[in-house]
Structures are given as C-alpha cells and as structure tokens.
Amino acid sequence: MSNRPTIADIAKRVGVSPGAVSFALNGRPGVSEQTRARILEVARDMNWRPHRAARALGGAQAGVVGLVLARDPRTLGSEQFYTQILYGMQDVLSARSSAVQMQLVRDTAAEIDLYRLWASEHRVDGVVLVDLQLDDPRIEVVRSLGLPAVTLGQPGEPGLLPSVWADDAEAMTTIVDYLAALDHRRIAHVAGPPIYQHVARRAAALHEQALVRGLRAGESVGTDFSDAQGAAATRALLSRADRPTAIVYDSDLMAAAGLAVALEMGIEVPRALSVVSFDDSVLTRIVHPALTCLSRDTYALGAQVASALLQAIADPSSREAIQTETPRLVVRGSTARPL
Amino acid sequence: MSNRPTIADIAKRVGVSPGAVSFALNGRPGVSEQTRARILEVARDMNWRPHRAARALGGAQAGVVGLVLARDPRTLGSEQFYTQILYGMQDVLSARSSAVQMQLVRDTAAEIDLYRLWASEHRVDGVVLVDLQLDDPRIEVVRSLGLPAVTLGQPGEPGLLPSVWADDAEAMTTIVDYLAALDHRRIAHVAGPPIYQHVARRAAALHEQALVRGLRAGESVGTDFSDAQGAAATRALLSRADRPTAIVYDSDLMAAAGLAVALEMGIEVPRALSVVSFDDSVLTRIVHPALTCLSRDTYALGAQVASALLQAIADPSSREAIQTETPRLVVRGSTARPL
DNA sequence: GTGGGGTACTAAAACGCTATAGAAGAGGTA
DNA sequence: TACCTCTTCTATAGCGTTTTAGTACCCCAC
Numbered sequence: 111m112s113n114r115p116t117i118a119d120i121a122k123r124v125g126v127s128p129g130a131v132s133f134a135l136n137g138r139p140g141v142s143e144q145t146r147a148r149i150l151e152v153a154r155d156m157n158w159r160p161h162r163a164a165r166a167l168g169g170a171q172a173g174v175v176g177l178v179l180a181r182d183p184r185t186l187g188s189e190q191f192y193t194q195i196l197y198g199m200q201d202v203l204s205a206r207s208s209a210v211q212m213q214l215v216r217d218t219a220a221e222i223d224l225y226r227l228w229a230s231e232h233r234v235d236g237v238v239l240v241d242l243q244l245d246d247p248r249i250e251v252v253r254s255l256g257l258p259a260v261t262l263g264q265p266g267e268p269g270l271l272p273s274v275w276a277d278d279a280e281a282m283t284t285i286v287d288y289l290a291a292l293d294h295r296r297i298a299h300v301a302g303p304p305i306y307q308h309v310a311r312r313a314a315a316l317h318e319q320a321l322v323r324g325l326r327a328g329e330s331v332g333t334d335f336s337d338a339q340g341a342a343a344t345r346a347l348l349s350r351a352d353r354p355t356a357i358v359y360d361s362d363l364m365a366a367a368g369l370a371v372a373l374e375m376g377i378e379v380p381r382a383l384s385v386v387s388f389d390d391s392v393l394t395r396i397v398h399p400a401l402t403c404l405s406r407d408t409y410a411l412g413a414q415v416a417s418a419l420l421q422a423i424a425d426p427s428s429r430e431a432i433q434t435e436t437p438r439l440v441v442r443g444s445t446a447r448p449l
Numbered sequence: 450m451s452n453r454p455t456i457a458d459i460a461k462r463v464g465v466s467p468g469a470v471s472f473a474l475n476g477r478p479g480v481s482e483q484t485r486a487r488i489l490e491v492a493r494d495m496n497w498r499p500h501r502a503a504r505a506l507g508g509a510q511a512g513v514v515g516l517v518l519a520r521d522p523r524t525l526g527s528e529q530f531y532t533q534i535l536y537g538m539q540d541v542l543s544a545r546s547s548a549v550q551m552q553l554v555r556d557t558a559a560e561i562d563l564y565r566l567w568a569s570e571h572r573v574d575g576v577v578l579v580d581l582q583l584d585d586p587r588i589e590v591v592r593s594l595g596l597p598a599v600t601l602g603q604p605g606e607p608g609l610l611p612s613v614w615a616d617d618a619e620a621m622t623t624i625v626d627y628l629a630a631l632d633h634r635r636i637a638h639v640a641g642p643p644i645y646q647h648v649a650r651r652a653a654a655l656h657e658q659a660l661v662r663g664l665r666a667g668e669s670v671g672t673d674f675s676d677a678q679g680a681a682a683t684r685a686l687l688s689r690a691d692r693p694t695a696i697v698y699d700s701d702l703m704a705a706a707g708l709a710v711a712l713e714m715g716i717e718v719p720r721a722l723s724v725v726s727f728d729d730s731v732l733t734r735i736v737h738p739a740l741t742c743l744s745r746d747t748y749a750l751g752a753q754v755a756s757a758l759l760q761a762i763a764d765p766s767s768r769e770a771i772q773t774e775t776p777r778l779v780v781r782g783s784t785a786r787p788l
Numbered sequence: 789g790t791g792g793g794g795t796a797c798t799a800a801a802a803c804g805c806t807a808t809a810g811a812a813g814a815g816g817t818a
Numbered sequence: 819t820a821c822c823t824c825t826t827c828t829a830t831a832g833c834g835t836t837t838t839a840g841t842a843c844c845c846c847a848c
Contacts, residue, residue, distance in 0.1 A: 114569060116804055127828045132806060159569035163505035164804035167833045183536050183748060193528050197553045211550050214536045230453060230498035337735050370737040396676050397736060398709040409522060455834055466798045471836060481796060503834035506803045
C-alpha cells in the first residue's frame with residue numbers, strides 16, 4: 111500500500127546517487143542536462159512526489175499557513191467574508207504548493223495558545239491575523255515566537271507587522287456623503303464590538319463626517335455582531351421619538367436582521383428608513399428590498415493577503431503596508447430620500 | 450530564534466539517552482518511574498514540543514485530516530453548514546492534537562487531484578467526502594489511494610466506505626405530512642442539482658409521500674443551489690395557473706431568495722404561499738417572516754464525523770454506517786394553512 | 789556461583805530528503 | 819608533465835523522532 115517511491119528508488123533505477131536525483135528534481139546545478147532529463151523521466155514514470163515531512167525535517171517550510179478565527183460557536187454566521195478570503199488565499203498558495211489551515215477557536219486566548227502550539231510544532235510557516243483589536247495582544251506574541259505574520263485590516267503607518275488594508279474610514283465617509291445628499295439628517299450606526307480597530311475607525315469617521323456635513327452627530331451602538339443584538343439595537347433606535355432616518359450596519363447579517371425588525375415595526379424601507387450595510391455578500395441580495403452596501407473583491411483581497419504572507423515568510427523583516435481598493439458603494443433598493 | 454529544544458537536549462540535561470527520553474515522553478515502558486518523572490519535568494521546563502515532521506517521517510500520522518469543498522467561487526454562500534461541521538470536527542480532533550485542513554476547489558476533478566496530491570505527499574491522515582453524488586467517482590479514488598475516508602450523508606446499507614448520515618427521506622416525509630395536515634394540496638420542491646444523492650433522495654421521498662397523502666405528486670425543480678436559480682425557479686413555479694401553495698427548498702439560501710421573489714410578486718407569505726427550508730442557519734431567522742425549516746445540531750454532526758474518521762484511520766477496514774439524529778421540523782412564520 | 793529472567797537503560801538504525809565536502813575525469817595552460 | 823579549473827557526480831552527515839537490538843545490572847533460585 112504505502113510503497114511509494116523514494117529518491118533512493120529513482121537513483122537505483124537510473125544508476126546515480128540519491129544526491130544527484132535531488133539536484134535534478136529541484137532544478138539546481140550539479141547534474142548534466144542529459145542525466146537530469148533521464149531522472150525526471152523516471153521520476154514521472156514512478157509517480158514520485160516529495161515527502162513533505164522529510165523536507166520539513168531538513169529545515170524546509172511546512173507548506174502550510176494558518177488562519178485563525180476567534181468566534182463564539184453560537185454566533186457563527188458572519189464568516190462568509192472569510193470563506194472568500196480563504197478561497198483567494200488558496201489560489202495563490204496552491205501555486206506554491208502550499209495550503210491554508212483555517213481553524214475556529216473560542217476566543218483570543220485560545221487563538222494565542224494555538225499560535226504557540228503551531229510555532230513549537232513547526233506546523234505552519236506563517237499566519238494571518240484578522241479582526242485586529244486596539245492594542246492587540248497577538249502582535250507581540252507572533253513576534254516573540256518568530257512566526258511570520260501579516261495583519262488584515264491594519265492601516266497605513268508602518269507597524270510592527272506587514273499588513274494588507276483598505277481605507278474604511280474613507281468608505282464610511284462615502285456613505286455619509288451619499289446619505290447626506292439624499293437629505294438624511296439623522297444617521298445611526300449599528301456597530302460591532304468597540305474593541306475592534308475597524309469598528310472604532312468607522313465610528314470615528316461617521317462622527318467626523320456627520321459634523322462636516324452639518325448633520326446630527328451620528329451615534330454608534332455597539333453589538334457583538336450577532337443578528338440578535340443587531341435586531342435589538344435597531345429596535346431601540348427605531349423606538350425613539352427622533353428616530354434615525356438611516357442606519358448603517360457594520361455587517362450584512364445585522365443589516366438583514368435590522369431590516370426585518372423595521373418591517374415588523376411597520377416602518378417601511380426605504381421610504382421611512384434607509385439601510386446600508388458595510389459588508390456585501392449574497393445575503394444583501396436575497397433580502398427584500400436588496401441592501402445598499404459597500405462591496406469589494408474579497409477574493410482578490412485574499413489573494414493579496416497570501417502574497418503578502420509569502421513575502422513576509424521569505425523576508426521576516428518586511429513591514430510593508432499594502433493598501434487595497436477602497437470598498438465601493440453599491441446602491442440597491444434599501445436606500446432612498448426620506449419622507 | 451529557532452533554538453527549540455529537542456529530545457537530545459533533554460537527554461543531555463537529564464543525563465540519559467535520547468531513546469529513554471522518547472520512552473518517557475510517550476508513556477511507554479522502558480524507564481523507571483523516577484527517571485520518567487525527571488524527564489517529564491525537564492521537558493516541561495524546557496517547553497519541549499514534538500516536531501511533527503520528524504514524527505511523520507518515522508511513519509507516524511500527519512495529524513491533519515482534509516475536508517474539500519467543490520464549489521464554484523462565484524456561488525459561494527451555502528457554506529455556513531460546513532463552517533459548523535468544521536467547528537465540530539475541530540473540537541474532537543484538537544483533543545487528539547489533530548487539525549482539519551479545509552480546501553475549496555472548483556470542481557470534482559480538482560478535488561480528486563487534491564486527494565492524489567495529499568496522499569502522495571502524506572499530507573493528511575484521512576478525508577471527509579461530502580456532497581455525495583450518484584455513482585461518486587471519489588469513492589474509488591480514495592480507496593485505491595489507500596486514503597482513509599468517511600462519507601457524510603451516504604445512507605445505511607454498508608457501502609465501500611464508513612459513513613455518517615441522517616435520514617433525510619424521513620425528514621422530507623415529515624414536511625409533506627405537516628403541509629398535508631395544513632391542507633396544502635400542491636407542493637413543489639426547489640431542489641439542488643439532481644446529481645447529488647441527497648437531492649435525489651429528497652425528491653423521491655416527496656414524490657412518494659405526496660402519493661400516500663393523495664396530493665398532486667410533488668414536482669422537483671433542479672437548480673445549482675445558487676440564490677439566482679432558486680429565485681428563477683420560484684418565479685417560474687409561481688407564474689403558473691395552478692401554482693403551488695407550498696414550496697420546499699433544498700437550502701436556506703434558495704428559500705430566502707424564493708421568499709423575496711414571492712414578496713416581489715405580491716404573493717403573501719405565509720397566507721398565499723408557505724415556504725419550508727430543508728436547511729437551518731441564521732439566515733432562516735433574519736428574513737421576514739422567519740422560515741419554517743428542518744433543523745439539526747450541525748456542530749454535533751461534525752463531531753461525529755471526526756470521530757468516525759479517527760476510527761477509519763485507526764482501522765482502515767471499518768465500514769460502519771452511523772445514523773445520526775433525523776432533522777426536526779421547526780415551525781416558524783413562513784408556513785400556514787393556505788387561503 | 790552459575791544460570792534464568794526481569795528491569796533500566798544505551799547504541800544505532802531508520803524514516804526521506806537536502807546540503808556539503810570531496811573525488812574523478814575532462815580540458816586547458818604553462 | 820605538472821598544475822589548475824570546471825563539470826559532474828558520489829559519499830556522507832544531518833534534520834528530530836521512534837524503534838529495535840543489545841548491554842549491564844540486579845534479584846532470585848538452584
């Protein structure tokens with residue numbers, strides 16, 4: 111069953127030493143073109159494949175990068191974004207015959223434990239840090255472990271780790287400008303947990319641009335990103351006397367939940383309430399009305415992350431911050447001029 | 450940086466041979482309890498962790514199992530189910546210090562290539578086959594590769610591979626009985642691609658039970674599982690003169706898309722049309738009205754799959770078919786007695 | 789006090805590959 | 819002929835672990 115051919119088998123058959131076969135198979139000098147061709151032919155004939163463990167033992171790379179998502183198992187649901195990221199990463203990595211190992215854990219502490227384990231077992235060559243927090247503890251951990259890493263979403267200024275990011279403050283500004291142009295005066299924001307950097311950035315951008323446009327300073331309500339809290343926050347906002355005429359949601363899941371609440375309360379969307387989602391996925395298109403949202407090419411983003419990570423693995427001192435396309439506003443049926 | 454301790458380091462410090470350290474760390478006889486305790490203490494002190502590649506080289510397991518999803522990158526969206534499966538699997542596997550490698554590929558051919566690659570590189574110890582097809586080509590491939598595998602969703606009769614399955618024919622029967630009791634006479638089925646075993650089983654069960662209950666024999670419409678085709682199929686069904694009063698969807702994504710179509714056509718749900726989803730996820734709860742659906746503990750299912758796979762790895766001749774809980778019908782707002 | 793049988797350990801090989809030092813031979817130059 | 823260089827290859831060590839065969843020692847029985 112497991113009599114797969116080794117380099118020694120090939121060497122015996124061709125009549126050269128294992129070292130020569132290794133040279134030939136890895137395309138490095140040390141064998142004549144003639145011998146190389148013979149070796150490659152025999153290798154193909156015997157269906158030889160490198161044994162990764164043997165290579166890794168010699169200090170080579172594991173051929174795996176890690177992506178850890180810290181999620182409460184009960185609030186799964188917003189991971190569509192990461193499925194696409196994963197897809198984009200895999201397409202880049204598989205060209206280098208690497209793979210992504212995605213793991214779901216309960217919280218940041220478990221995530222950090224996993225990085226320690228992975229580093230000590232040489233399981234992965236590098237990791238992607240997502241959902242960055244203010245003063246994120248993971249950054250120091252991966253640095254001290256010597257584990258190459260790239261952050262997804264940490265903006266501009268050269269930080270401690272290389273990063274791939276998009277300007278979501280600018281994106282939020284676009285939303286506010288769009289709503290202001292429609293004559294919305296009261297804009298609310300159903301946000302994620304304030305510990306996340308991107309949540310804080312968006313809230314700040316909303317607030318700031320509301321001031322610029324002379325609107326009622328937009329208020330952000332924190333949630334845990336779950337549909338339940340998104341619904342609850344919406345209900346609270348819409349129950350006020352001076353309720354907002356537009357709500358921006360940090361995720362499409364919460365936006366859809368909020369939309370359902372509005373309908374249930376008899377508040378017509380978009381006539382009495384405009385809804386904007388900061389996130390795009392199939393979800394925004396299947397609810398009715400379809401949601402106006404920010405959209406971007408998540409697959410391409412994943413590909414860029416993978417490239418940056420390969421770069422970080424090759425050159426551990428790299429700290430480059432790669433800015434990607436700013437999410438574009440896609441207008442659908444959920445936004446309109448208020449009554 | 451990479452000066453992680455090896456067994457030899459521990460041996461030197463304790464003053465024994467590497468072999469003795471290996472015995473001690475793996476809990477096998479050959480060392481006195483006293484020495485064992487000393488070795489374990491030093492190992493903990495030095496923060497030793499096994500080097501997986503070195504172990505794998507000796508023929509041990511890779512500590513990774515594979516889960517491949519064949520999906521067109523554009524029709525991503527129904528993978529919530531698998532995210533939960535993944536979570537359940539990981540919790541079982543991490544107790545055995547194993548992990549899951551999930552990979553998305555374009556089609557079954559690419560999936561098979563991946564199995565060949567994984568087997569030849571010793572990358573995974575086993576794989577889970579999902580989305581089984583009629584006369585599925587993957588089964589013969591993994592068998593010929595000697596790659597331990599478990600199928601998810603292949604029913605009962607001892608097949609060529611061990612399996613974990615649920616009785617979805619029974620579940621469909623429950624749905625038909627429920628709708629018949631509400632006096633629905635015309636039930637349609639927006640199904641997935643007919644090449645899938647579970648799709649065929651459900652369609653057959655619907656047809657059969659419709660006959661039993663004396664209803665108009667329920668018709669199944671095939672789709673590619675995308676929201677677009679789910680919407681199109683719904684539109685076609687609802688445009689007929691004798692349109693159905695209830696539609697059963699094979700996925701929650703299509704059910705939600707179908708719901709939106711009905712609303713858009715001015716067909717009230719549930720008064721003029723009842724909607725049932727064969728799948729549960731957060732999606733069924735955030736649309737309005739919330740969807741009546743079949744629900745099951747997907748996390749637990751993933752855990753069972755992982756256990757079965759570990760079993761299959763330990764005993765490659767195993768062919769056990771483990772039946773899991775039949776999905777339960779959860780009634781929500783999208784179903785009612787027809788007008 | 790010799791042999792038998794256990795226990796506690798060591799030495800060395802093996803897993804499959806890569807890397808490095810060096811050997812053998814060809815060819816050129818002085 | 820002696821010396822050097824270049825190419826092409828071989829031999830060998832090494833990566834970290836497990837496993838096997840073997841050794842040293844002790845205890846006990848005869």
